[in-house]
Amino acid sequence: MNNPASPPAVPPPPSLPPPAHGLLWSFVCVLFVTAAVLYWSGRRVTRAEAALNIPGAPGITATWLPTPPQTNNAAGDSLPPSSIEQIVALDASGAFVPLPPPGTTPALNRRPNEQRWYRLTIDPAALPARACDPAASAPGQPPAQDGERHGVLDMVVRIYDCITLYTPAPGGGWMEQVLGSEVSPRDPRHTRRLLGFDLTVPAAEPITVYLHARDYQRLPRQFRFWPDGGDYAARERFLLTQGAAFFALWAGMMACGVFHYAMLRRRDQLHYVAFISLLGLMSWHGSAMFKFFYAWPLPWLPLEVAFGALGCVALHQLCLFVRFYVDAPGSDPAFDRVLRPMCRIPLLLLPTVAICLWPAATLIYLRCFIIILTGICGVLLWAAARRWLAGCRQSPALLLAFTPYFLALLPLMAAAGKTDGGDDEVRFLLLVCTGLHLVLLTLATACRQRMLLGQSLLLHAEHAANLERAVEARTRELREVGDRLSAMVVGRNRVLSIIGHDLRGPAGSLQSLTRMLADESAEFTSAELAEISTEIARACMLQVELLNNLLAWSGSALASTGRPEAVADVRDAVGETWRLLEWTAGTKKLTFTQDVPAGLVVRAEASHLQTILRNLLVNSIKFTPAGGRIRVAAGLVPARDPGEEARVEIRVSDTGVGIPPARLERLLDGIVESTPGTQAEKGVGIGLNLCNELVRAIGGTIRITSTSLVGTIVFLTLRKAT
Structure with a gap:
């Protein structure tokens, strides 16, 4: 015997290999050692001892x-x-x-x-x-x-x-x-x-x-x-070499930043690219290398004013980069409300750059600007440390990137007033620390990219798992719907076959009786004509009942899509239904009473409610002996919970022969074989099943209790309408 085919193996979710932390820290240490060697080897040249x-x-x-x-x-x-x-x-x-x-x-x-x-x-x-x-x-x-x-x-x-x-x-x-x-x-x-x-x-x-x-x-x-x-x-070769090396490094970091932004289009990468661009523009014109290619294009604007404006905008972009890098807007809104005013400080300083148009005030402004720059960098370091303590995994990389730049700003504050030499060594230190800052900042953005990629893969795996679960649940639902549809098709086919079979009986009887009346009408006595007329009426009533149920059954699927605001008056529906059945009940001398208050309405189409009542009353007439009683009562059902919707209960009771318990258990489960009434009335066995479908379609319930030789009570619970 062959084993059933096993389901295909589900591949593991995609994931990134763990980072090589040892290699990363080794690379960072090499960077710091290289920067220190460059600085100590260039100090003698910057001191200009031979001049x-x-x-x-x-x-x-x-x-x-x-x-x-x-x-x-x-x-x-x-x-x-x-x-x-x-x-x-x-x-x-x-x-x-x-x-x-x-x-x-x-x-x-x-x-x-x-x-x-x-x-x-x-x-x-x-x-x-x-x-x-x-x-x-x-x-x-x-x-x-x-x-x-x-x-x-x-x-x-x-x-x-x-x-x-x-x-x-x-x-x-x-x-x-x-x-x-x-x-x-x-x-x-x-x-x-x-x-x-x-x-x-x-x-x-x-x-x-x-x-x-x-x-x-x-x-x-x-x-x-x-x-x-x-x-x-x-x-001179040393100065040109250090400038060329710095700008080569800047171009590489700029390319990495543009690539990262083009790949993910994140705001922190956008501000990082803007900061790197402005920093490179300032460094290029501050190094005097541009004079080999072109003259200063804005002779009416002093270089100091242009540097101040570019510095304010670059500092603004740096603050925005840090704010979005540590994900303050999304993860820590309270802390983000502290960072947002700090990001506006460089823009508030931008108009003050005009002070540099007065040369005598430029030195004081330069000192104040460097102090503010150092303070803002200190605040950015504090922000990175705070987010690190709050669980932000990318903050340590940012903290490491800002540390050398912040330390280089401290001696720059002391040398801010030197305008005639003596600060060459400080500016060389700042250049080395700026290059180190760029490399570490780019590494920080690369770490951020890796974390985002890992989060994206994790979300992809979770989404795939959720999608698989949703597909499985939907498949089960579709399978259940398919089973129900198959059962409905089988039931409908059976109903149609039963109705077709039962329609042939009354139609044949009508054909035979009418042919007898047409061919031999003079040979029948008055009593025989009355008996034949009664049989014709019964055949017509059965045929009409079969046709009505067939139409109601075919339209029962539309009940759930009926007008949401449709309401039906219970008293009117009971009266209209009994008026159609009054002659049939009169032939068995049945007594009918109703106890339905006026103005009681339910959420249902009037035709649906009348179909339900007609089938219930037809069954009561069919199985109640001559001289019996049929009663219809209705009233409100008190709500069990304060938020529960009000309900209306309709009770159809009779003094008929009752329903055997075994038959009662399966009476509402589907189509059952019809049994003859007290006067051999015929049926097709779909009336109660049709009532059950219509009641469920309009949001109600149906319940039947019966006692043999005592009678039957059918309880309908429907939604009350206002």
């Missing part, structure tokens, strides 16, 4: 025009000097004064777009001994001749609007080199250095050069001179 600080360097005299005097043009107008010849004449008259040490004069301009002239005299004999061969040349410089010293005049890693260096030309006159954010890289005078000028110092005699500086916010208060151009070239 000479001006003023104060031996062999270099630095002077300036503190307040440029006025000169008269041909028309007699008083104008500031605008040519190198005028400046040389002023220098000969003793207008230049020694350049004060840094910190002894205001660091920022008193007015926007100030200009200043400087004179530097370099005596090669008084310079410190060179660390390299005098004949050596830095990359990009011509070979040294006759003991010349090829050095570089450094602007101390600052980019000004425009600085022009005037050096004596070999054949007389002056050579110009220009540098600045507003200088086009296509200008032939543009220097090849990042933030400095090539300067060739003769071997035997001092050289005097002039500088003309113009800037919206501040003017130079300090310079650096690199006696050996090779040292500056090494520093």
Whole structure:
């Protein structure tokens, strides 16, 4: 004997392998060690130990025009000097004064777009001994001749609007080199250095050069001179390498952020991409590397104002990223109400950036902005820690990503007031920590993506399981409905066959009796004609009953879809039904009484209620002996619960022969074989089954009690209508 086929094995739900935490922590440790090595290896270069600080360097005299005097043009107008010849004449008259040490004069301009002239005299004999061969040349410089010293005049890693260096030309006159954010890289005078000028110092005699500086916010208060151009070239390569490495890292993190957002379209990823974009834009223009490609496109807008506006918007995007990353709106609405005002603080600071249009107030504003930035980063760290304690699994990654950036902001606050050097090491530390922050922040978003993917797979598995259970339940329901429909079809077929069989009997009797009357009417006596008429009436009544039940049965399926507001008056339905059956009951001399109060209505179609009452009364007439009684009563049934719907009970009782208990048990279960009445009345056995279906369709119940030779009572319970 073959075993039944076993159901197919259900595949396990999809899941992700557990993360390699050891590998992740090892990678994070490698990142921190790499960042520390980069910082410690670059400290010596950022300190510029091989450069000479001006003023104060031996062999270099630095002077300036503190307040440029006025000169008269041909028309007699008083104008500031605008040519190198005028400046040389002023220098000969003793207008230049020694350049004060840094910190002894205001660091920022008193007015926007100030200009200043400087004179530097370099005596090669008084310079410190060179660390390299005098004949050596830095990359990009011509070979040294006759003991010349090829050095570089450094602007101390600052980019000004425009600085022009005037050096004596070999054949007389002056050579110009220009540098600045507003200088086009296509200008032939543009220097090849990042933030400095090539300067060739003769071997035997001092050289005097002039500088003309113009800037919206501040003017130079300090310079650096690199006696050996090779040292500056090494520093320049270091600065360009660190800038290229940072922007390569930024491009990779930007690509990851865009990819993550394109895949899941989450709001935290959108704010992350916006923050990375703004941070890259600020870093690009702050590194001075852009001057090799284009001049600052908005000369009417100071770089400091643009940086402040970009910083406010970037900080706003960062706050929104943290808010949605820790899922504060969905998981902790109370805490989200605390984070939302903090996210608005950078936008409230945005109008205050206009303070930078007044140079004298820029330094104070810069200090306040860095303090606010540090405070907001501290609040973000607190938010990540709080959500971690609340059970947010992705918060530790965010906490780790913000820690190095927050620690780098602390020394930046102390160096915020330094505008003339001394903070190169701090800015290098901030750059390293920013790169580390970007990598860790991207790792945090990747961890978030993995958690979301795991949650998605879990939800998918739960949905698949729920769907399978729903399909199984629906299959069972459909199977039950199919079984019921099959039973109904079998029952209907049986009813139709019974009705068809029973219709042939009355129809044949009618045909025979009417043929007898037509052929032999003169041969019948009055008594015989009366008897034949009675038989014809009985056959017609049975046929009408069969047809009515057939129509009611075929339309019983529509009862459940009847009008919801349909109501029927019980007293009217009883009276109308008995009026149709009164003649039949009169032939058996039956007494009919009703006790139905006026105005009692139920939720049902009047035709359905009349069909139910007609079948019940026909059965009572059929099985009640001559001279018996039939009674119909109705009344309200008190509700057992306060919220229960009111009901109406209709009782149809008779003094008939009763129903045997064995037959009573299966009377409402389906079609039963009809039994003859007290006067051999015939039926088809579908009346009570039809009543049961109609009662259930209109939301009621039917119950039958019967005592042999005493009578039967049928209880109908229907919904009361108002």
